[in-house]
Amino acid sequence: MTYRGDMTEPLGARIRRLRTDRGWTQRELAEPGYDRGFLAKVETGSRPPSAEMLAYLAERFGLTVDELRFGRPPGVAAELRASLDEGYRDLEQGRIADAETRFAAVAKQAAGYHLGDVECYARFCQAEVKWQLFDVAGAQEALEHAEELAAAAPPWLRAMIVHRWSGCRYLSGDAGTAIARVEAELAAGPSDPDAELCLLTALIHPLVEMGGLHRAHRAALAGRRLAKAATRPDFVARFHRQASQVWQAIGQADRAEQDLIEACRLFASVGFDRDAARCRWARGYLLRRLGRLDEACAELTAARDQLATIGSEEGVAGATVELAEVRLRQGAPDDAAALVSEVWPLLARDVEALGEATGLRGQIAQAGGDLETATRLLREAFEVQSRASLHGAAVSTALRLGDVLRQRGHLDEALDAYRQGLDAAARGPAD
Incomplete structure (x- = not known):
């Protein structure tokens, strides 16, 4: 995507270009607030404009001060965010190379236009590429790079960076740090329901696996209340998928299955095929726990194949190990062994x-x-x-x-x- 304007254009030259594009003389632009001679010095770069003059000129041009200062075309921030949203859907649907190219281009443009929030989002999306390729160390490094700009980011994005960072720490074998980071963010008081729901969701799986079922249950109950106020369907879907683990653990299998079905529906509604496939993986796990082995085998096979098509190596590894467990229980140990061997090289990352x-x-x-x-x-x-x-x-x-x-x-x-x-x-x- 190409936008009007040159990010390297000096400010004075930009003012001169915008003036001549409109057919104005220096006097017509400068007066009545400033004289022509001062504007001439600004345009040649020999005098920098004051903040007051910059605001005056921006108003004359019909621009914001930052659009004038940094050469931003009007509406470029919204266009870049929309481009990242589109790229994220590409990533979820397996078009990894296209998504990666888009994210890099938007990150560069956002940096040039001094759009810290958009650049932060682009860096987060670049981390998501690493996550999908099961490069846990690379994803964590990219998330830390995104976090450098987190102060400019909206609350939901700051929460998602923490969510994924804690996921990287968990996969690396540091569940305690993963939980502590999320709990610290929650204690700081997220400023909207989407951010808080995202953080509660990040807590559930590590707590269940560490044996902190009561704390996971509290997080699930709190998240259930917040989900009614959340505005992002992908965040609500992730919550339902994770909360299903709690309902399984306390013997509410029907409720767990309902949550997984709802999560899958929500992910499909926004074109998030990767996450929808992960719901099928989770449902296969539930069916295996319930002893419905044939159904579990079918669901896990479908999930693994879909995740392989999308290029989600972490998902493929997890679904394949779970499928091997089912095949062992079905009395096919050779199949189980072959499945584990198939993904063994990936498992050192998780x-x-x-x-x-x-x-x-x-x-x-x-x-x-x-x-x-x-x-x-x-x-x-x-x-x-x-x-x-x-x-x-x-x-x-x-x-x-x-x-x-x-x-x-x-x-x-x-x-x-x-x-x-x-x-x-x-x-x-x-x-």
Whole structure:
């Protein structure tokens, strides 16, 4: 997209160009507020205009002061924001290269026009490209780059930067820092319902995985009230998707499924195919937990294929590991092993998925009768989950490890594994 005006044009030259475009003499522009000679010096660059003169000239031209000062065409900020919105839809629909090119161009233009809020949004969108490509470190770095301009950004964007940054920390195995950052932002008092809903949404998954179910439940209830006042359908949809985890955990499966269906509908309504596919992944997880394995297999397969088409490597990895769990439960350990192997190179970027996949490999070994390998893998999974403070997953892994050790006749070690599971349960965040 090309806009009128030259961002490198000196201010004096711009004033002269705007004057001559209108067919005015220097006297006609300058008077009655200023004399022709002073305007001539401004146009040649030998004298800078005062703030008062700049405001006077801007009014004569029918521009804002910043449009005159920085050479912004009228309406350019709104056009650039709309371009970023369009690029974000491209990203959600898998047109990653197009989106990336657009984001870079808008970031450059916004910087030239001194539009800090638009440049911040563009930098955030560039971080989203990294996120979609499962470049967790790159996404975090880009988010920190966006945060340099966050003071100029609207509240919803500042909240989304924190949301994604905390997600990067969580995937990197630092759930405690992820939660603390979001809670600090909430304590500071977000200034609108969209921002507050975004931050509450960011809390839910880490709290559930760390064993802080009561705190996650409070966040879900608060978010449910805020969702009625929120204006961004994508934020409401993300909330419903995350809140479904809480309803699952407290035994309200119907409510969880309703939230996922609503989230999918809202994402589809704004053309967010990537996030709609992630809802299908979440629903597959729910169906697996409910024992509806054939339905879970179909939903997870569809989610994985859609996420692969869109280019969401993080989504592909997570959905594939969950699908492998279903195939194992369906009595197909070879299929499960093949699925885990398929995405193994991606899993080092996501500590939660790495721990889950390592534990799943242990279960596959157990199903095949290789209890020694199962023991080793389950120990590795427990260590990964414990280091990342994923206490809920660590408890489940410790129980499986204890069962395998008991099968092997190692009763003392089995008891020790069960104790470790109890310790992990006790280490969850305080409610």
